Amino acid sequence: MAAQTQPAAHPATPINVWLPPVILGWVIPGGGHFLLKKTGRGALIFASVFLMFLFGLFMRGMMFTPQSGDVLTTLINYGGFVADIAAGALYLVAAMFGYSQPDVPGDVHDYGTKFLVTAGLLNILAMVDAYEIATGRKD
């Protein structure tokens, strides 16, 4: 019988080690990487998320708001809202300056909506990456 290898258990990392990069990474895309001295990666993440969000705004993409309805409507609106918020300060600044675009038909608007949502989703990936770097699971 082959011996089963157990994955090495990671010792629990204190919350004060990984929380600041994750929070900063949410507020400023790539900020967590900057805090962890990964400036090149942080700059690339910031540029990608920022430009994607900016193009989304320029294409007049729609910002999702939490709305209930049938299951699909609820899922799309709440999911989109969470993804929009995940862009951090970009979302907050746009909302603060009153950006409000109704859902209008048109391929450019539709692309814009997807750009805004994807910017947030990419920032979630970056936050997870910052968490893994802070806890020593990645370099």
Added chain:
Amino acid sequence: MPKINLSHFEAAFLFSLFTSVVMGITSKTTDKERRDYGAYCFACFLIALFGIAWLMKLGHG
């Protein structure tokens, strides 16, 4: 605020580029792997973009 009108290709190209950069950075552990995976993702996006576009064109006759 300026308003821009991108074509389908331009929008899909930019989407592919930004997404590939972040996926490359966050998915791998060494710089070479990140660069290779980012380029791989970008190539896959473009192949899918052209492939689906041709499928739709041929499907419509």
